[in-house]
Amino acid sequence: MSIRPQTPSGARPSMADVGRLADVSAQTVSRYFTGTGYVSAETRERITAAVAQLGYRPNHLARAFRANRTKTIGVMTMGTMNYGITALYSGLTAAAHATDYSIVIRHIDSDLDEPGALEEARQGLEGLQSLQVDGIILATQYRDADELAEGISERFPVVTLSGLPQPNADTVALDSHQAGLLATRHLIELGHERILHVPGPENRNETLERERGYLDAMSEAGLPPLPRPSGTSWSADTGHRAGLAVDPAEFTAVFAANDAIALGFTSALRSRGYEAPRDYSIVGVDDMPEVAYYAPPLTTMRMDFDELGTVAFDMIRHHIEKGERLDLRVLPSVLIERESTAPARPEADRAPSS
Amino acid sequence: MSIRPQTPSGARPSMADVGRLADVSAQTVSRYFTGTGYVSAETRERITAAVAQLGYRPNHLARAFRANRTKTIGVMTMGTMNYGITALYSGLTAAAHATDYSIVIRHIDSDLDEPGALEEARQGLEGLQSLQVDGIILATQYRDADELAEGISERFPVVTLSGLPQPNADTVALDSHQAGLLATRHLIELGHERILHVPGPENRNETLERERGYLDAMSEAGLPPLPRPSGTSWSADTGHRAGLAVDPAEFTAVFAANDAIALGFTSALRSRGYEAPRDYSIVGVDDMPEVAYYAPPLTTMRMDFDELGTVAFDMIRHHIEKGERLDLRVLPSVLIERESTAPARPEADRAPSS
DNA sequence: TCAGAGTGCACCATTTGGGGG
DNA sequence: ACCCCCAAATGGTGCACTCTG
Numbered sequence: 131m132s133i134r135p136q137t138p139s140g141a142r143p144s145m146a147d148v149g150r151l152a153d154v155s156a157q158t159v160s161r162y163f164t165g166t167g168y169v170s171a172e173t174r175e176r177i178t179a180a181v182a183q184l185g186y187r188p189n190h191l192a193r194a195f196r197a198n199r200t201k202t203i204g205v206m207t208m209g210t211m212n213y214g215i216t217a218l219y220s221g222l223t224a225a226a227h228a229t230d231y232s233i234v235i236r237h238i239d240s241d242l243d244e245p246g247a248l249e250e251a252r253q254g255l256e257g258l259q260s261l262q263v264d265g266i267i268l269a270t271q272y273r274d275a276d277e278l279a280e281g282i283s284e285r286f287p288v289v290t291l292s293g294l295p296q297p298n299a300d301t302v303a304l305d306s307h308q309a310g311l312l313a314t315r316h317l318i319e320l321g322h323e324r325i326l327h328v329p330g331p332e333n334r335n336e337t338l339e340r341e342r343g344y345l346d347a348m349s350e351a352g353l354p355p356l357p358r359p360s361g362t363s364w365s366a367d368t369g370h371r372a373g374l375a376v377d378p379a380e381f382t383a384v385f386a387a388n389d390a391i392a393l394g395f396t397s398a399l400r401s402r403g404y405e406a407p408r409d410y411s412i413v414g415v416d417d418m419p420e421v422a423y424y425a426p427p428l429t430t431m432r433m434d435f436d437e438l439g440t441v442a443f444d445m446i447r448h449h450i451e452k453g454e455r456l457d458l459r460v461l462p463s464v465l466i467e468r469e470s471t472a473p474a475r476p477e478a479d480r481a482p483s484s
Numbered sequence: 485m486s487i488r489p490q491t492p493s494g495a496r497p498s499m500a501d502v503g504r505l506a507d508v509s510a511q512t513v514s515r516y517f518t519g520t521g522y523v524s525a526e527t528r529e530r531i532t533a534a535v536a537q538l539g540y541r542p543n544h545l546a547r548a549f550r551a552n553r554t555k556t557i558g559v560m561t562m563g564t565m566n567y568g569i570t571a572l573y574s575g576l577t578a579a580a581h582a583t584d585y586s587i588v589i590r591h592i593d594s595d596l597d598e599p600g601a602l603e604e605a606r607q608g609l610e611g612l613q614s615l616q617v618d619g620i621i622l623a624t625q626y627r628d629a630d631e632l633a634e635g636i637s638e639r640f641p642v643v644t645l646s647g648l649p650q651p652n653a654d655t656v657a658l659d660s661h662q663a664g665l666l667a668t669r670h671l672i673e674l675g676h677e678r679i680l681h682v683p684g685p686e687n688r689n690e691t692l693e694r695e696r697g698y699l700d701a702m703s704e705a706g707l708p709p710l711p712r713p714s715g716t717s718w719s720a721d722t723g724h725r726a727g728l729a730v731d732p733a734e735f736t737a738v739f740a741a742n743d744a745i746a747l748g749f750t751s752a753l754r755s756r757g758y759e760a761p762r763d764y765s766i767v768g769v770d771d772m773p774e775v776a777y778y779a780p781p782l783t784t785m786r787m788d789f790d791e792l793g794t795v796a797f798d799m800i801r802h803h804i805e806k807g808e809r810l811d812l813r814v815l816p817s818v819l820i821e822r823e824s825t826a827p828a829r830p831e832a833d834r835a836p837s838s
Numbered sequence: 839t840c841a842g843a844g845t846g847c848a849c850c851a852t853t854t855g856g857g858g859g
Numbered sequence: 860a861c862c863c864c865c866a867a868a869t870g871g872t873g874c875a876c877t878c879t880g
Contacts, residue, residue, distance in 0.1 A: 497853065498851055498852085499851065500851080500852095510851085510852080511852090511853080511854085513852095514851095514852060514853060514854090515853090518852095520853090520854085520855075521854095542851095543850095543851055543852075545851085545852095546851035546853095547848075547851080547853080548852095549850090549851080549852075550851075550852045550853050550854090550855065551852080648850095719852095723858090754843090786839045817859055
């Protein structure tokens, strides 16, 4: 029962074809669809029948062209495709679907600090604009991302996910400072004093903010921060490397910049005979769905990427449809306590298992 | 240095504006961009200058409208947004980017067996068609997905990722049968005889194929398959539930339908005092980036979703540009041996740790 | 004169075929 | 042969207008 167009040409039927069959003009068909103006019940019926008979579908492209409004949002993501981006897409596509928008994705595997990436990103943005998207959501946490917004008219709706307010772009972000603060406080409340921070890649606002949260929590408790390993990526291998390099005698707890890093760190320490939470406590950030099943189940800060996508979409839609800007929003994170954290124990107890 | 349009209206400059400034007609500007027809070096220079001065960008939308060719592929995904879908996006967007195509995404959170999902999916497909995409990639493994392809003209390029050849659609898939076969053979080669399979959600082709691979491997070794738990989802909780329900005395090895299920299963058995690979071996499917850091690092079948995206894109592009169909492709998976599998041990050795 | 119902035409930015100089 | 322009066409929308009672 596949529907075949009934037009002479065999091509997709147009409003004119529908009009011909229903014995009205194409414009009347247009009004039938858009709801503007008058169409008598009788005519309406004839049009409905003609539409069904021809299998006519409105041509969104022509409509967008004429109306100068595509109902499409461009989304530009950068860096390794990971859990955060996945969950963000999920929120974004759901919000778009609910309001009859479309999402077109541009993804670049490298982040802005890699050579050539800035130029590639710029081209991506131009490509999006040349598609006539109604707005762009720019998902990079790289600190110098504002350079990218150059070349985009300040009237054009842009939302970044950097958390950094910019003259030409609104921004939403998950509250990384709060995540770092609450995660570290949690460790402090458990009695830990020598707390190590394993950071994410440098020059990302998330990395800086999480570290700042850690530093603030340490300082409000009068504890000295520990020297930190250098950050390279958001992946497990960053945590793994850090876990191999570190001296286990120097800390009793770890705040990892995200869950993957926490996982890698745990894995490295396990290979050296140290287990959490027996020998040290560790908390991550993100709450990826799998971490509840890790060994041990990971205590972490839940970051609601889904909500991030929803809010980012709503912000840009607000800008597009109402013409107003909502400068900055920050979404809170919440501590999920599982089994990777435990009260600090006297020093004497801590030793590698054989 | 943000670029401002220099047209009287303040709107985005058009080819006509460029032409006016360069003292040529708009059509010549068109030929300058498309490369069809003659444009003298001198004129070319004037146009280049005018383009730069105005900050002109081609209007992809108008071009698509006129040429009846959007250079856009619609991608429809269903079910929980997980590692596989994201990795697929990654391959898809990279391939599209390389050939100057765009990708527009429609994602539905429920898969086709949930109520209302079929209708929602149908609407999604119609929405994509009304955007005038040049082709559609339909990513669902649900067995009855062919119903969806109805209502799409058989001339319209569609590629499904079901692995099931259909009259109106080409298909690519990762070789789930082979994954099941090789994973199970690996366990058999290690000396295991009582091998449990924990399947994915019912009615997915992937689930059926992986199970078929398992059954074939068992039968070729003359081993009886074990009764299987019922499948519900691709997530860790499916494995966790199975791991709580199962009798550990009944098997010495497990083939889990994917990595997340393997993780959940491992976690449940750990809570009951059983550890891999000491008490049982387990192998997953997917090779998500984190599994190398699991406890124990997971032996798994690597599925190249990135490649899947690339091939799907190339297939549909071939159909679009050459008019030829490439009916079916199947991509092999490869065994990644880590530490969750080990040689079978005499029965007497197996006991829960205290 | 008025309100309802519908038509005709210009227009959006670009591409294309048929010429003209 | 080279370089460029004109006019038409793409599908749909909004405005001004007509027609009928």
